[in-house]
Amino acid sequence: MPQYGHMRLIRDIGSRTVLTGTLLVTAIVVTALLAPSAMAQAPTAGPGTTPAFDLGAIDRKANPCQDFYQYACGTWLTTHPIPSDHASYGRFTELDDRNQLILRDILEKAAAAPNPDANTKKIGDYFASCMDETTINAKGLAPLQPELDRINAMQSNADLAGVIGRLHHMAVDVLFNFSSGQDFKDSSAVIGQSDQGGIGLPEKDYYFRDDAKAVETRKEYVAHIGRMFQLLGVSAADAQTRAEIVMRVETALAKASLDITTRRDPVAVYHKMKLTAFEALSDSFNWSAYFAALQPPTMNDINVAVPDFFKNQEAMIKSVSLADWKIYLTFHVVHSQAAMLPVKFSEENFAFFGKYLTGAKEQRPRWKRCVSAVDGDLGEALGKAYVELTFGAEGKKNTLEMVGQIEKAMQQDLDKVTWMTPATKKKALDKLRAITNKIGYPDNWRDYSALNIVRGDALGNSVRANEFEVNRQLQKIGKPVDRLEWGMTPPTVNAYYDPQMNNINFPAGILQPPFYEKGGSMAVNYGAIGAVIGHELTHGFDDQGRQFDPQGNLNDWWSAGDAKSFEKRAQCLIDEYGSFDIGGGVHMNGKLTLGENTADNGGLRLAWMAMLNSLAGKQLPKLADYNEAQQFFLGFGQIWCQNNTPEVERLRAQTDPHSIDRYRVNGTLSNMPEFQKAWGCKESMPMVRGGKACRVW
């Protein structure tokens, strides 16, 4: 799926590094809501459901006041080693794996259906073509040849813009990014969005850190690029030279880019200007040829996220030779489609992005990669079939009920806040009341009739799907905002808050055990799915979300004094999480993870308050010897049980706004007096921050 996320600010609950066939994508993961009766009708191919509360996961030799994560998950961690085709494995991976089996079943049946309807035919043909490795290998590079020829036919740098417009139209990330998005300051308007782009490593700083590991990573990346050129038939020596050229171009692009931590501030990436002013930033680039190839609708205003990036582009167009541009573009075209090229390309792609960067030992089986590809390219056609099979009306009703309880808890929490003046508090309550909820799946399913899927043409299908999506995004410019659109597909095991829509979204994929168990302990459900709902709601009020008003506009509604009080409280979390050392000389980044940590910190407290409201003084039956408070904290701790390779922990610490699982649990709970009381922890224990405890909301 094309990576249009650049300017989107949606905050999801978890994160997991997933290797799609081609790119290393940080997808997210986790969360779930209510469990539908759903799984009862699901195919029986998969393993049984994962219990929401797992006594067998607990390490009773550990001390909950010393290291609660170890206590809640210790036995699970030793009994669930990472499978060789994963770089991390957690309790939501178990759920995700089960979803994949359901999706495979849907797709295999679709591929074999004698008289399929239009959508069933599309997903069946796409899947069958993706699975047909023999045909893919036999075709070789032929399906990509027209693109490679177009690059090689360039006569001067003046031809660059037209070729890049064509590559952007097929979602190849070269030089910069161009798409659409809501205007930060007028969420009812969709305008053009231009942004930095064109690099292959995960983030700007990968090009400039000077520790031994970073130097090694760049060397390995260059070696990988070289091997990709060798697969294209280039001699070893020449391939090395070309790889170094690609690296040089990318380094120049990275230098002019903003780092991920800076990019979390919406003000830093908002520079609205007229199209003519944007074009003037890089005068030597033939914009009319670019837009003729990209084909966006007429537009006047665009947001230029990083103006200096385009000034640098101007310099690069003058200084980088045509031969070097050809080499850079050729690598990225092949890189972007490696998943649908002959196996040797996808294997080489995995060798660097999967094995080296994430520590996975082998590629996911082809069927899993093809399920992901259909989910990425035809997500709502596949998702519709998934929802019909798994998601009942009851799931939606239960979820809405719990969301209502958590929202009520947030209102009570805001009422009690002492560090805000009444005027700002009133505005916060207005924003809370304006938040809308989307549960399960879209009301209006996407229309794929304009997308042509051809059996036996895996690469062509992928390219056309990218073009369809690029076009769909661009055609939003100048039209009313579709507030019913979803940013995740229905089977996704995750959830998100969107500050420009001011809504919270819970796909069907997460609304099942272990996140919510029908008939399970109410306390465990509040600790698991309740914490997830609270987390997404709190995102509306984290360091980023708080800058948007009830209508989703970037608009400062805080008094100066209240904003200062907020920042002081946030600083406590920056310091706390920044102190976690993951080993190998890497620390967590307290600023990068601030929004997520704020959401965990506030969200779990909201879930706790909602549980107390529901219990109304009653006690729940004990589970083993655990009372309801202990069940609640175990429910929370256990959704995060996850083994990660050291490579994934490094990658996440350097690129992921979500804290690594162990710190997510211990970092949140050590700030909660309710936790310490539930487990009888003494002041001196590590899980008690006492006077240093952080609390934003």
Ligand SMILES: [Zn+2]
């Ligand atoms: Zn989040």
